[in-house]
């Protein structure tokens with residue numbers, strides 16, 4: 001009796017201690033609470049952060065205060081980020097900013113803050129991003145900032161900061177970005193900065209820097225951009241700068257530099273050179289420039305002699321400005337000859353006010369080339385009269401990326417906006433609005449880069465390309481200002497907004513600079529991230545404060561809660577302690593049993609440890625894709641076997657029984673045009689599927705112009721891919737038992753192995769075709785929620801929700817059209833099926849055939865187009881069956897002239913080796929890395945569902 005009572009007292013005490021410690025542990029560290037109060041008070045109108053007076057900072061949604069989601073070792077919550085972007089804050093930065101021991105991001109960009117930068121910021125030893133740009137800050141840069149051991153990025157641009165760049169900044173071992181342009185910094189650039197091992201962007205333009213340019217800067221091993229325009233340097237450009245191995249952009253405009261131009265031939269990737277408006281003299285060295293060169297601006301100098309031959313034949317050149325010099329000789333047509341321009345590409349050649357005597361070579365200048373010779377001796381001459389005028393400048397006004405699909409949508413019936421690129425016509429949805437600017441782009445004309453920009457940004461954000469809409473204008477710098485709109489994905493009728501977690505995810509991609517850097521587009525600035533209705537309340541703003549509860553009430557609630565918690569937990573904990581144990585044992589026993597009984601023929605059961613080891617503990621470097629099912633990793637086992645591992649994410653996990661049923665089903669599918677399942681892992685609450693690894697990536701990778709696969713597939717190879725994929729799908733429809741409809745055929749689900757054999761991926765995740773029921777009646781379709789990928793969706797299926805084998809035929813037809821044209825299923829709101837149909841009916845079919853595949857037998861191409869369009873007929877009944885598709889492709893193959901097939905034998909055997917494609921040698925070494933991480937490539941976004949039987 002007394003023993004029991006004693007035990008009871010002890011337990012109660014322990015529980016009480018636990019609760020008290022727990023209660024304390026959930027509040028923000030007192031130092032940081034005080035610091036936040038001081039910070040608020042140092043802003044002019046403390047009411048701008050009115051909700052900073054209510055409750056605990058980390059728990060009561062204070063504007064811009066983001067905390068770690070758990071307590072740290074000291075038992076308190078801590079601030080991780082202060083995100084005070086564009087809140088109209090004025091006043092000064094309090095020294096209390098230095099009191100956040102764990103802070104990683106300090107962002108007060110685009111406010112009206114005055115005063116100087118407090119040196120206490122140098123105490124933020126965990127700080128990664130220091131973002132102070134776009135304010136009215138004055139004073140000098142505190143030396144203390146130079147000792148921040150984890151600083152990745154310092155942005156102080158667009159302030160009035162004066163004084164020198166502290167030499168201490170040479171200690172910023174981890175800093176990649178120095179953005180200090182548009183201030184009043186003075187003195188010499190410290191040569192010591194050349195020690196910075198990771199610096200990639202040095203933007204110091206528009207300051208009062210002086211002295212000589214330190215030759216040592218050439219030792220910066222990672223430097224991509226050196227932009228120093230509008231400063232007053234002495235002397236010339238150090239010749240050492242021609243040794244910068246990584247440099248992409250050298251911009252030294254209006255820097256009072258003199259002397260000769262160094263030979264820049266030694267910089268392998270230099271794309272953008274601006275040395276204009278200096279006093280450079282002598283002749284231009286005959287340098288060999290990189291094929292990546294987009295821009296050469298040497299205007300407004302004292303240069304003499306001829307245009308170097310190295311300025312000819314540059315395939316990506318957009319602007320060559322040599323005006324206001326004393327150059328002589330002729331302008332050679334080699335500059336633009338031998339170059340093919342597509343409709344978006346332009347070349348501006350500004351040669352005004354020199355001593356050129358004429359044009360040598362052909363005067364037949366393409367319309368994409370804009371040449372001006374005004375003010376040269378050549379000019380009165382009739383033969384060049386067309387070019388004796390000023391060049392038309394690159395347009396500076398607001399422009400939009402072409403898209404027109406919303407013109408005919410009913411104007412009144414959309415409370416938000418019609419998404420211009422949406423695969424569903426007149427999709428009315430609420431976009432996120434983002435102010436964005438490329439700070440130092442490596443291009444000087446944007447239209448030719450629309451597409452690569454869209455790919456860069458949407459893949460960086462992990463969204464679909466059609467979700468992005470943008471307008472842009474050039475601003476001083478030159479910088480490229482953009483107005484981005486990001487629309488939600490269309491899933492089901494009625495869904496037209498983002499959910500909160502997606503909004504927060506996209507926002508943090510921007511605010512934490514998580515979007516990977518692009519070389520050619522350079523660093524970006526975030527100007528604003530505006531949340532209108534219906535997203536207004538997703539992020540607490542100062543005005544959305546609602547303090548309805550009085551302090552007394554809060555105290556009452558807290559006391560009540562604690563007392564209640566003590567009593568309750570005393571009882572509950574006893575039960576929990578007892579039952580938890582039992583339950584735990586029960587669960588682990590169950591797992592062990594089921595694993596032991598798990599033997600499926602033909603596939604291997606892997607342990608979690610093996611998976612972990614093969615993927616370096618699921619390291620990001622092993623990630624090769626991301627789909628609705630989860631992430632896809634490249635795995636390498638200890639014996640050297642390379643595999644692809646699909647790891648189910650939360651939400652994709654299935655019951656153990658369903659998972660095993662599915663593996664059993666997949667393990668029975670064997671066809672040379674299907675990606676094989678090798679094994680699985682079902683341990684530690686994880687579910688993973690192990691597939692053969694496809695070294696040549698997705699078909700889509702080979703159809704787009706990418707860095708990775710520069711050479712295109714020949715027509716013969718494309719036809720072979722079409723035939724292989726069709727055979728794989730025919731097998732699923734007719735040989736699999738039960739039959740399987742793929743439901744998500746697309747170019748990113750067709751993978752190529754090392755011999756360029758096409759294999760269909762991502763089938764059978766419970767996408768069973770209907771089978772006969774007990775009475776032997778086969779229903780004609782599987783009816784579930786519409787899923788699939790926009791652009792590939794059978795319109796009939798979309799309307800009726802009835803899935804048939806012909807839905808796969810439609811999607812495959814779209815893939816055929818991609819093979820033929822290289823186009824995406826949807827570009828800027830244009831649908832591939834419609835575009836090709838229009839061209840076909842107007843007899844212009846060869847105008848849309850992908851020119852990248854070189855020559856092709858036109859008869860075969862025509863037949864292939866006809867077949868593809870037939871597959872994409874709106875009426876299900878007019879589409880051919882899968883068997884007919886295979887038969888027709890075989891016929892076309894038979895028609896292929898010998899010369900196209902080289903030494904190929906019949907189709908059934910392994911002729912992969914013999915197709916001597918131009919790309920095979922250059923691409924086989926590329927591992928499979930998906931370029932499209934927009935959410936559904938290797939593994940589709942289709943949620944597994946078992947079809948009704």
Ligand SMILES: *[C@@H]1O[C@H](CO)[C@@H](O)[C@H](O)[C@H]1NC(C)=O
Pocket residue numbers: 022023024025026
């Ligand atoms: C503290 O937070 C933890 C988890 O975040 C929660 O389980 C616990 O109930 C909280 N305690 C109090 C007193 O709020």
Ligand SMILES: *[C@@H]1O[C@H](CO)[C@@H](O)[C@H](O)[C@H]1NC(C)=O
Pocket residue numbers: 059060061537538
């Ligand atoms: C903070 O915001 C979240 C999400 O809007 C909300 O669920 C939560 O109740 C808020 N907490 C407080 C204390 O206002």
Ligand SMILES: *[C@@H]1O[C@H](CO)[C@@H](O)[C@H](O)[C@H]1NC(C)=O
Pocket residue numbers: 069070
């Ligand atoms: C807390 O944050 C970490 C990463 O910062 C994340 O992995 C974890 O899931 C988060 N936990 C909760 C409960 O949100």
Ligand SMILES: *[C@@H]1O[C@H](CO)[C@@H](O)[C@H](O)[C@H]1NC(C)=O
Pocket residue numbers: 171172173
């Ligand atoms: C910078 O890094 C190098 C090597 O990683 C190290 O030796 C040096 O001490 C570091 N400097 C500072 C100031 O941390």
Ligand SMILES: *[C@@H]1O[C@H](CO)[C@@H](O)[C@H](O)[C@H]1NC(C)=O
Pocket residue numbers: 230231232254277
């Ligand atoms: C050149 O730079 C100086 C400051 O260094 C500036 O005042 C001037 O406006 C600049 N000239 C041009 C044409 O940008």
